[in-house]
Amino acid sequence: MPAVEKTSEPFKEYFSVALVEGMARHIKRAWKTFDAESFARAAVKDFKSQELKQRATAIAAALAVYLPKDVPRALKILTASLRPLGKDGERLEDETKGAAGWAIWPMGEYIAARGQAHVADSLAALRELTIRSTSEFAVRPFLANHPKQTLATLKTWLKDPNHHVRRLVSEGSRPRLPWGLRLKSFVADPKPILPLLEALKDDPSEYVRRSVANSLNDIAKDHPDLVAEIAARWLKGASKERARLVRHACRTLVKAGHRKTLAALGFESKPKVKLARFVMTTAKVKFGAHAAFAVELRSTGTASQNIVLDYIVHHRKKAGGTAPKVFKWKTVTLNPNEVLVLQRRHALKSITTRVYYPGTHRVEVMVNGQVLKGGDFELVF
Numbered sequence: 001m002p003a004v005e006k007t008s009e010p011f012k013e014y015f016s017v018a019l020v021e022g023m024a025r026h027i028k029r030a031w032k033t034f035d036a037e038s039f040a041r042a043a044v045k046d047f048k049s050q051e052l053k054q055r056a057t058a059i060a061a062a063l064a065v066y067l068p069k070d071v072p073r074a075l076k077i078l079t080a081s082l083r084p085l086g087k088d089g090e091r092l093e094d095e096t097k098g099a100a101g102w103a104i105w106p107m108g109e110y111i112a113a114r115g116q117a118h119v120a121d122s123l124a125a126l127r128e129l130t131i132r133s134t135s136e137f138a139v140r141p142f143l144a145n146h147p148k149q150t151l152a153t154l155k156t157w158l159k160d161p162n163h164h165v166r167r168l169v170s171e172g173s174r175p176r177l178p179w180g181l182r183l184k185s186f187v188a189d190p191k192p193i194l195p196l197l198e199a200l201k202d203d204p205s206e207y208v209r210r211s212v213a214n215s216l217n218d219i220a221k222d223h224p225d226l227v228a229e230i231a232a233r234w235l236k237g238a239s240k241e242r243a244r245l246v247r248h249a250c251r252t253l254v255k256a257g258h259r260k261t262l263a264a265l266g267f268e269s270k271p272k273v274k275l276a277r278f279v280m281t282t283a284k285v286k287f288g289a290h291a292a293f294a295v296e297l298r299s300t301g302t303a304s305q306n307i308v309l310d311y312i313v314h315h316r317k318k319a320g321g322t323a324p325k326v327f328k329w330k331t332v333t334l335n336p337n338e339v340l341v342l343q344r345r346h347a348l349k350s351i352t353t354r355v356y357y358p359g360t361h362r363v364e365v366m367v368n369g370q371v372l373k374g375g376d377f378e379l380v381f
Contacts, residue, residue, distance in 0.1 A: 011352065014102045015055035017044050023059070023081075023106075026099045027067075030080035039066040053179070059106035064114055071118050075125040078107055082132055089162050091132060100132035108138030119146050123153045127160075130168045139172035140181040147185065151192060158196065163205040169196050170211040176218040190219045190226070201234060202242055209245045216249035220261075224253055228260035235264060254308055255326045257369020267308055271368045272301030273334065278365060280375035281343075287356060287381045290345040295365055297342070299334040306333050307367050313346060314362040315354065316379065322362065325354075348379060 020043045024036035043062035047055055067074040083098030085091065091100065099107070108129055115122030119142060126135035126142075142150040154169045171177065173193045175186040186193055193215070200212050220227040231246045238246065246265070253261035259269035277296035285291045291313075299305065309330045314322035327346070334340060346363070348356060358381050364374030 012050065012052040012055055015047075015052060015059065015106070017047065019103055020044050020059060022095060023099050023103045026081040026083075026103075027077060029098075031068075031077045034077075035066055039063070042066070056106045056109055060109035060113060063106065063110040067110075071114050072121045075111065075115065075118070075121050078110075079125050079128045082128055085131065089131065102133070104129045104133035104135070105137070108135045111135075112138040112141045116141065116145055119149050120153075123150065127157070127165055127168070131162050131164050134164070134171070135168055136171045136174075136177060137180045139168060140177070140183060143173060143183055144181060144185070147192065151196075154196060158199045163203070163208055166200060166203060166205065167208045167211045170200050170208065170215050174211075174215045174218045176221065187222055190223060194230075201245060202239070206241070209241060210248065213245045213248035217252055220250065220253050224256075224258050225260055227253065228258065228264050231261060232264035251328070255310060255366070255369060262368055265306075267306050267368050269368065271305055271307050271370070272299065273305075273307060273367050273372075274298045274300050275365055275367075275372040276339070278373045278375055280363065280377055282377055284378045284380060285348055287358075287379060288349050290347055291361070291363065291377050291379075292343065292345045293363055293375065294341070294343045297334070297340040297367070299336055299338045301334075302336050304333055304335050306331070308369075309342075310366045311344065311346075312362075312364045312366055312371070312374070314364070316357045316359040316361055318355070318357055326366065 017040075020040050024034070024040045027039075028034040028036040039062050042065060043059045046058060050058060067077060081099050083092055083094070083100040108126060111122050111125055111129075115125070123139070123142060126139055129135045129138070139150070154173065157165050157169050160166055173183070173186065173196060174180070175183050175190060175193075197212050197215055200208055203209050203212070216227055216230065227250065231250050234242060234246050250261050250265060254265065254267070257269065262269045274297070275295060276298045277294070279294045281292040281294055282290070297309070309332065310326050310328055312324045312326050314324050317323055329344065330342070332340065350356075356379065358379050360376050361379050362374055362376050365372050
């Protein structure tokens with residue numbers, strides 16, 4: 001999805017009246033008879049009551065009304081309204097030159113809804129859109145409805161000179177992309193997309209490799225042993241970049257203590273480690289401050305061992321009870337009889353992805369996916 005900047009405005013304001021009016025101007029530049037004013041009024045008429053995705057859908061619906069009913073012609077108009085690219089294909093920031101950024105999402109929704117009978121033209125348009133932002137949501141209905149043709153097109157994009165297009169191959173085909181249509185066939189059987197990930201695993205762009213890792217992490221939720229096997233194979237003779245990709249891809253499996261994955265990454269599934277001391281140094285934490293704790297880890301093994309040290313925060317829920325969330329901490333090598341003393345401060349502040357409630361919370365330390373010990377603190381407002 002488009003990059004999200006920190007702002008005090010509600011998230012939905014990324015789709016603003018000004019953005020829609022800008023889209024209208026750019027489309028009218030590409031098609032002189034476009035009724036820009038009526039389009040803008042129709043697109044924003046219910047904005048006050050709509051959230052982010054609803055606004056994107058409303059803009060897409062207005063496009064369907066005011067663009068030509070001839071879909072291939074409409075696609076040409078949309079692509080002609082896009083912001084031109086700079087040298088070497090980089091994105092330009094000048095909003096007066098054409099549509100880009102958040103305007104791309106509703107354009108993609110229009111193509112996904114209206115372009116299913118024109119797959120080749122639609123995918124070509126999505127390629128142009130993704131260079132200006134992303135088409136990762138819009139390409140998914142084509143994968144669901146026309147998998148053979150769409151996968152064949154994605155294969156041709158593997159060598160595309162633009163890294164945004166290459167990333168669309170891996171990100172758009174993720175089985176469980178957040179906010180996107182779930183690709184149930186790939187959830188059940190990810191084999192059709194594995195050759196795409198294989199081809200991109202050593203892509204020169206970290207942006208692309210990160211997407212490959214996220215796709216594998218999706219697959220790991222349903223096929224953990226398969227991802228463990230891929231990890232072991234990809235780590236043979238791996239560059240530091242590929243090794244980083246594999247570690248990121250296996251993050252969920254490591255947190256879960258999946259034995260085959262731990263073995264592939266060089267970690268013991270049953271580490272010889274004792275948590276000799278756990279101290280919750282803040283018994284009461286005011287919202288906006290930090291929960292602090294200290295641990296003393298002691299190796300009980302006779303050989304060096306690699307460990308992944310994480311911690312779990314059990315957040316209080318509105319209806320009672322708690323919900324766990326694992327946070328990464330450190331990856332270290334413990335020598336025989338070595339003692340490791342560490343301290344950690346965990347921020348408890350307002351974020352868009354979590355609502356906090358007062359009451360007892362719990363922190364637990366986890367080594368190689370194994371929960372060792374923990375303590376409680378009280379969150380107050």
